[in-house]
Amino acid sequence: MNSDPLYSDPDFAQFYDLENGWGDDFAYCANMAKHAESVLDLGCGTGELLAAIAPKRGVGVDPAGAMLDIARRRKGGEQVEWVQADARSLELGARFDLIMLTSHAFQVFLTDADQSAVLDTIRHHLAPNGRFVFDTRNPATKAWAQWTPERSKRSLMHPKLGEVNVWNDAQYDAASQVASYQTHYQPERSTHIYAANSRIRFTAQPVLAERLKAAGLMVSNWLGDWQGAPFKATAQEIIPIGKLAP
Ligand SMILES: C[S@@+](CC[C@H](N)C(=O)[O-])C[C@H]1O[C@@H](n2cnc3c(N)ncnc32)[C@H](O)[C@@H]1O
Incomplete structure (x- = not known):
């Protein structure tokens, strides 16, 4: 489990929503979620995005109890299932139309093995026509x-x-x-x-592309920012959008 005090300690979690919040990233994902009946948010944190999307079935997963406490209390939080768990070893026994990791949550996975484990989790929980999206800062x-x-x-x-x-x-x-x-x-x-x-x-795009492929995931679109620009070597963000490999 990640024990980063920024998320696990209520003394720090209380600042999270004051520093972060709705932006182009959340707007983009909310738009992707429009036709999704089920949404899985890995590393959901304080849950602002998932609570706003309010899908028919929404599951937010995070190991940090202090973040989930805020998520549970927020408006719309009662419509979401909040699960205290590690995304690397998650087994919900369900599949989702959209799986997302926002605000660079992917970057908390520090090793090749951790990254592969969370990509395996995505593969195991994606519906046949489901899509995934996440962002990681371009090194x-x-x-x-x-x-x-x-x-x-x-x-x-x-x-x-x-x-x-x-x-x-x-x-x-x-x-x-x-x-x-x-x-x-x-x-x-x-x-x-x-x-x-x-x-x-920080993971370079070609390395991430290989890791996604090895995990059985296919990227249909690489963005370089949340306004929708395609990825290029100097982009701020690396944003893969994809689905299960055929
Ligand atoms: C930068 S925050 C992003 C929160 C949220 N996605 C957002 O957009 O505001 C990163 C989150 O990843 C969570 N996290 C850390 N280790 C994790 C793990 N092993 N599995 C799932 N989430 C994890 C942290 O607890 C934290 O809430």
Whole structure:
């Protein structure tokens, strides 16, 4: 199980929706879900997207109880089945019209074996005509280079804590393609700093293409951003959209 405090610790999960939310990625997936009766969201987090889609059968899977607690409480959350589980070993015994991993959830899988395991989960849970979609940041754009305290400095408004200063720091290991990054939340009116260490992996598109193929998945469209542009070497995002290989 992933024990990243950003997601498993309620002290950090309380900031998630204040920093993240509806954008072009969610809009794109919601559009894909229009004709899907069943939707599986792997690494669903606080569940904003799945609760908004509200399919006939929606299942959100995440190992982080603190994130699922928020998902369960949100408007529309009662229509979704929230499952506390690891996407690498999930066996729901059901198949879905759409399977998605959003907000770079795919990057929490740090090894080749972990990535293959989650792709196997997708294959085992896709309906014959079902589609999958996920995003992972393109290593070519070196996003981690922006995650310095100076460049990442921002603030957010917390309903109870007031203004909170936020910044990151990151180190990238080219051998493992893993970025280790720190997230700091410091409420203006306190000296306490909530600090979390996290790790995510950056995978090049040709490597991902091979891994998807090996998992029995066929990509019909590679996007490079959530506005729908095709993937190119300098794209910010790598977004495969596909189905079961014939
Ligand atoms: C960046 S968040 C994305 C959350 C959500 N998809 C969204 O769009 O807001 C990554 C999520 O992946 C989850 N995660 C980490 N390890 C996981 C695993 N082994 N299986 C499934 N989800 C996992 C985390 O708990 C976290 O909620």
